[in-house]
Amino acid sequence: MKQTRVHQVLQTESIGKKVKLAGWVRTRRDSKGGFSFIELNDGSCMKSVQILAEAALSNYESEVLKLGIGSSIEVIGDVVESPGKGQTTEVKAESVKVLGYADPQTYPLQKKGTSMEFLRSIAHLRPRTNTFGAVARVRNEICRSIHNFFQSRGFLYINTPIITASDCEGAGQMFNVTTFDLKDVPRISGEGGAKGDIDFEQDFFGRATHLTVSGQLEAEIYATALTNVYTFGPTFRAENSNTSRHLAEFWMVEPEMAFCDLEGDMQCAEDFLKTIFNDVMTNCGSDMEFFNERIDKTVLETLKHIVDSDFVRISYTEAVDILLKCGEKFEFPVSWGIDLQSEHERYLTEKKFKKPVIVYDYPKDIKAFYMRLNDDGKTVRAMDVLVPKVGEIIGGSQREERLDVLIERMKACDLDPEEYWWYLDLRKFGTVPHAGFGLGLERTVQFVTGMGNIRDVIPFPRAPKTADF
């Protein structure tokens, strides 16, 4: 007999059908009338289905009455209209087969409120809770939406490498990748200035290698051949960041578009976010209702508002003007040329406009070397999409496609152009204007669900001092 999932059984169309279900017990309620109610969940949806187990079952006394929360069972029975309140259908069990008990004395999850911190310490069991089941389903929907968005627009999905040899991809501290015995690392012998340095020529790749901090530079290679591409994979930052918005291992989506300027980049980012939010609301209705009710009472309203309205677009210079004139007291004073602080971004997106804000044309000194220099010589074609609570959810730019300008910028940033010979080749041979951005998957899940800590929107978070499971 083919297995049915709980979400199907909850539909009234299932009434009258005989089904086989399997899942985990959420709770059992006994009636002295000679039967028990079992709430069964299999992760297919938020809700559990109520199983009616009568005393007539051969294993009622011996097994059914011992079923506690967390036990796994297989049920065969008829879907019937429920006479009770709270559900429209239920399953009248013909048989209840116990697959595995969960000892209520030691099973950590019980019918009660539990903190996110505690659940994080039992990451192997937390997907069995309503909250983490819903997070998993919404995260999955977001991933599907990301692929759908780009695939339907003709973007090619490019798998860029996890292990990289380019030393300065731009952002942040990198994790080292090596097969050296750390107790006995080979050193360069002989005479000369390099004597005593680590001899990476003896390492696995014959040179120093790291975990990637971005697939952008590689994506640019494919965009300048195939026009529109995107990467979507894990990214690593060895920063000692201890916040609710940072992970050492996180997933990032990075589209890269040839023949595209910053305007097109911003438009793509806006359409992209709206599509994701819309898909989640359409396809994860009950999960989103749960988040709206139990996690953050404003998420649904906020998402609807965003989908229905245009993002605010202001230049960095305008943003600084607004911040200077707003009368708000900031811990960090505002002046043209500074990087916007969290409190400044929050003011813009949470107080002033109350929706996503795209800030563009930042001072060149606070942005990466590859961003296209404006004619004013002071600013670059960079853009950040800021959203309430989470802050920067997307960072992007139009790339510098002029070889001479790019080389100058690299030198100004103390980078050796020879190290980037292949990156420069893209400008030397058939260069084109192009642009792209990076979207943090976890920050998107955070924003959509209202979950307060980024460690609770990825199954197994990696952060400083945290690599369990």
Add this chain to the structure above:
RNA sequence: UCCCGAGUAGCGCAGCGGUAGCGCAGGUGACUGUUAAUCACUUGGUCGUAAGUUCGAAUCUUACCUCGGGAGCCA
């Protein structure tokens, strides 16, 4: 990494110098087409770790560890 705050029963918390408490969960019993069921009784704790002050420390001091909030870095 910096600034605050917190670590007490399986979980959520109170106690803040004088022999460790409450709620929930667990166990037992009662009751019921129940639904976070309800009611009664009940098991359960080297008070984060290490040192110190004191006649006496969960309570005061110091260091360390972990967690949370904020900041920096950023996605």
